[in-house]
Each structure stands twice: as C-alpha cells, then as structure tokens.
Amino acid sequence: xxxxxxxxxxGALLVVGLVAARAEAALVTTPLIxxxxxxxxxxxxxxxxxxIFVDGASFSARVxxxxxxxxxxxxxxxxETQQPTNIxxxxxxxxxxxxxWVSMGVQIGGADILVQVPIEKCSLSASFGLSKSRGxxxxxxxxxxxxxxxxxxxxxxxTSAMATRKHVKFKVDSARKKWSLSTxxxxxxxx
Amino acid sequence: xxFLRIATALCLVTFFGARAQAGPTSPLLEGEFDFASAEDLxxxxxxxxxxxxxxxxxxxxxxxxxxxxSVSINYSTAQPTSITRSSDKLAIKQSEFATLSVTxxxxTPFTNLPIEKCSVTSSFSxxxxxxSVSLGCKGDxxxxxxxxxxxxxxxxAMAKLKRVKFKxxxxxxxxxxxVVCAGELQx
Numbered sequence: 245x246x247x248x249x250x251x252x253x254x255g256a257l258l259v260v261g262l263v264a265a266r267a268e269a270a271l272v273t274t275p276l277i278x279x280x281x282x283x284x285x286x287x288x289x290x291x292x293x294x295x296i297f298v299d300g301a302s303f304s305a306r307v308x309x310x311x312x313x314x315x316x317x318x319x320x321x322x323x324e325t326q327q328p329t330n331i332x333x334x335x336x337x338x339x340x341x342x343x344x345w346v347s348m349g350v351q352i353g354g355a356d357i358l359v360q361v362p363i364e365k366c367s368l369s370a371s372f373g374l375s376k377s378r379g380x381x382x383x384x385x386x387x388x389x390x391x392x393x394x395x396x397x398x399x400x401x402x403t404s405a406m407a408t409r410k411h412v413k414f415k416v417d418s419a420r421k422k423w424s425l426s427t428x429x430x431x432x433x434x435x
Numbered sequence: 436x437x438f439l440r441i442a443t444a445l446c447l448v449t450f451f452g453a454r455a456q457a458g459p460t461s462p463l464l465e466g467e468f469d470f471a472s473a474e475d476l477x478x479x480x481x482x483x484x485x486x487x488x489x490x491x492x493x494x495x496x497x498x499x500x501x502x503x504x505s506v507s508i509n510y511s512t513a514q515p516t517s518i519t520r521s522s523d524k525l526a527i528k529q530s531e532f533a534t535l536s537v538t539x540x541x542x543t544p545f546t547n548l549p550i551e552k553c554s555v556t557s558s559f560s561x562x563x564x565x566x567s568v569s570l571g572c573k574g575d576x577x578x579x580x581x582x583x584x585x586x587x588x589x590x591x592a593m594a595k596l597k598r599v600k601f602k603x604x605x606x607x608x609x610x611x612x613x614v615v616c617a618g619e620l621q622x
Contacts, residue, residue, distance in 0.1 A: 274532040274549045276514045300513055302489045326487050327463045331518040345461035362461045 275335040281372045283379040283431035288410045294381040294429040296370045298338055303331050305340040305370035307383050307429060309412055311405035313352075319405035321425075322349040323383055324360060325368050339371040346385065350394065352401050358393055377433040386424040390416055462522040468559050469621040470566045474597040481568035481616035483559050485525055490518050492527040492557035494568045494616050496599050498592035500539075506592035509536040510570045510614070512555045513547065526558040535572065535612075539585045550574060559620075567617035577603055577610040 280297045284290065295306040305328070310320040325342035332339045346366040350358040366385035372378070390399060399420050406414035406425070416423045465485055472479035481494030493511035500506055512529035519526045533553040536546045552573050559566035577586060586607055593601040598615040 274514060274551075276516065276532060278514075301491050301515055303518075304488045327461060327465070327520070328488055328518065329463065329520050331490075331515065333514070333516050345463055364461070 277333055277335060277338050277374055281379060282434050284434060285411055285429050285431050291409060292411060292429050294370060294379060296338055296340055296372045296379060298333060303328050303340050305368055307381055309409060311409050313401040313404040317353045317401060319401050320351040323368055336374045341369040343367050352398055357398055363387060381429040384426045389421050390423040391420045396420060464520055464522060464525050464561060468566055470616055470618045471621055472598045472616045473618050478596055479598055479616050483525060483527060483557050483566060485520060490515050490527050492555055492568050496596055496614055498595045500588040500591040504540040504588060506588050507538045510555060523561045528556045530554045539588045544581050544585055564620045570614040573611040576608050578607045583607060
C-alpha cells in the first residue's frame with residue numbers, strides 16, 4: 245500500500261508542474277519581478293529569516309525562526325503561505341499575503357514535531373521592494389487548543405526558546421490551550 | 436532554449452512544491468475551473484487554475500478563415516500581477532505582458548510571446564458556479580509578428596466569433612484584440 249503522504253507529494257508536484265508548463269515561456273523576458281528574496285532582521289540576525297518567492301505563476305512567503313530552549317536543545321519554527329489569498333506584483337514590488345490557514349512547522353532537537361499544519365487563525369503578510377532591496381514580513385497566529393498540536397514538554401521548549409527572540413511574542417495560557425504567536429521581520433535583502 | 440526554460444521552471448517550481456509538501460487541507464479554493472462562452476461555445480474556451488501557490492488563467496479561440504484554414508489564438512497569465520482568493524471566489528489578473536500564441540493553418544508564427552500592452556482579467560465564484568476570463572491587447576507593429584497573409588487569415592477567422600474583436604490598421608501595424616469568455620462552470 246503506497247504511503248498517502250508520498251501520493252499527495254507526487255500529486256502536488258504533477259499539478260504544480262502543469263502550472264509551470266502552462267506558464268513556461270515568459271519567465272525571463274518581461275520586466276515583472278521574479279526570484280527568491282531573503283532578509284533577516286538586523287537585531288536578530290541568524291535567528292529569523294523571511295523569504296518571498298515568485299517564479300512565473302507560483303508565489304510563496306515564509307518565516308523561519310530558530311532558537312534554543314533552557315536545555316540548549318534547538319527549536320525551529322517555520323510558517324508558510326501554502327495557499328496565498330492576496331498577491332500583487334509589479335516590476336519593482338511583490339507582496340504575498342495569506343489571511344488565514346497559514347501552515348506551521350515545528351522542529352525540536354532536530355525532530356519534526358509538526359510538518360506544515362494549516363492553522364485557521366494564522367496570517368502572514370510579506371512585501372519586498374527591489375529598488376530599496378528591503379522586505380517586511382508580519383506574522384500573527386492564534387488558536388484555542390495548543391495541546392492538540394504539541395505535548396507539554398514541547399510547549400515548554402517552544403516557550404523557553406521563543407522568550408529569547410526579540411521580535412517573537414509567544415504566549416500560552418496556564419492550561420496549555422489558548423495560544424498566540426506574532427513576529428515581524430524587516431531587513432535588507434541578503435543575496 | 437525553450438526546453439531549458441521549461442526545465443528550469445519545472446525545477447524551481449518543483450522546489451516550491453517540495454516546500455509545500457503537506458498538501459492543502461483548508462477550505463480555501465483549489466482546483467481547475469473551465470468555462471466556455473455561451474455565444475461561441477467550443478470556439479471560445481477558458482480556464483482558471485489554482486493549486487496551492489500556483490495561479491494561471493488562460494484561454495483560446497479558434498475558427499477558420501475564408502479558405503477554411505484553421506486559425507487559433509491562445510492567451511495566458513504566465514506572470515500574474517494580482518490575485519485574490521477565498522473559499523468561494525478566485526480572481527487572477529495580469530495587467531501587462533500577458534502571453535499570446537497564434538496558429539494559422541500549419542504555421543505557428545509565435546508561441547507564448549509576452550505582449551507589453553496585453554492584459555488578462557479573470558474571476559470565478561464557486562457559489563454562483565460562474566466565471567469569466569477576458570483578454571485585452573494592443574500593439575503598434577503587427578507586421579513584425581505576422582505576415583500580411585496571416586493577418587488576413589486571422590481577421591477573417593476572428594470575424595466569425597461573436598465575443599472576439601480583432602482590429603488592424605490599414606498599414607497592418609496598429610492592432611487590438613479583445614476576447615470575452617464568460618459562462619457557467621463546465622463539468
């Protein structure tokens with residue numbers, strides 16, 4: 245019996261390949277913005293990276309945060325617009341937004357705890373200006389039951405790790421149910 | 436050269452696909468939606484496609500010239516400039532540099548050529564089960580793209596379609612093309 249996740253991945257690649265095949269010709273011949281642009285906040289360098297990506301007819305934005313918990317175990321969070329809801333693109337500017345259902349990934353100590361799970365009340369907005377070579381991203385997520393996603397130990401790890409990041413606000417109630425996470429990431433394009 | 440472009444695009448988009456490996460499970464609109472103009476039926480068809488972070492609106496019109504030679508024009512948003520999507524509605528627009536392909540008989544004068552003053556606007560509503568894709572293009576030198584005979588063929592063929600307007604100046608230079616493809620979602 246083939247693994248359903250594998251089938252989903254292959255299916256997604258085939259359909260996205262169709263998008264690429266349809267959009268094949270014009271990718272490099274117009275002045276409309278194309279590329280993969282990454283930036284990091286100057287005061288939290290190497291711990292937070294934001295990306296915006298456009299390739300022809302495909303778009304995404306991403307935020308990655310990493311830190312260590314109290315026992316020096318690595319904790320990495322990532323957020324992606326797998327289904328953008330608003331996009332604008334010109335020759336100089338690109339903006340990608342997903343107003344809800346941004347997906348979240350959590351890695352603790354190198355192990356995948358969550359692999360890009362869509363979160364209903366989670367939004368991500370990213371914009372980039374080629375002429376200013378600067379990008380800005382903001383992320384805001386909340387939920388009613390974190391215990392369905394993470395164990396108490398994992399919640400403790402994420403809480404202690406995110407407390408050391410300047411731009412990240414992560415809050416969980418005492419019952420480990422209601423939670424919120426927000427961050428902002430502004431910086432200069434890092435080639 | 437074109438093969439390289441396709442391969443590069445597929446590699447890049449496959450990378451993007453690998454990033455998006457979990458697959459969509461939200462109620463946000465996903466899928467391929469096909470329409471046909473009620474007036475021109477199978478001679479004027481269009482599609483909107485949304486797959487995760489990939490968005491395309493495209494369409495095609497086909498007819499025959501006075502010598503019964505087939506003529507077709509296809510268009511696409513290879514680089515969309517604005518998009519909105521929700522659980523019910525999808526809109527994809529490219530305000531400039533939409534691409535055109537033209538076939539006249541056995542000849543293909545150009546394929547997926549970005550045209551500066553060429554826009555595609557499209558929208559779909561799942562609840563209304565209706566959608567539309569419209570094309571509006573113009574240019575200053577059609578004779579750089581098509582021969583005089585091909586221009587005549589395209590004019591004759593497009594004149595037979597109700598929702599297509601193709602105009603060319605007497606000098607065969609200035610031109611404009613508009614297509615409206617609007618209708619109910621095709622099964």
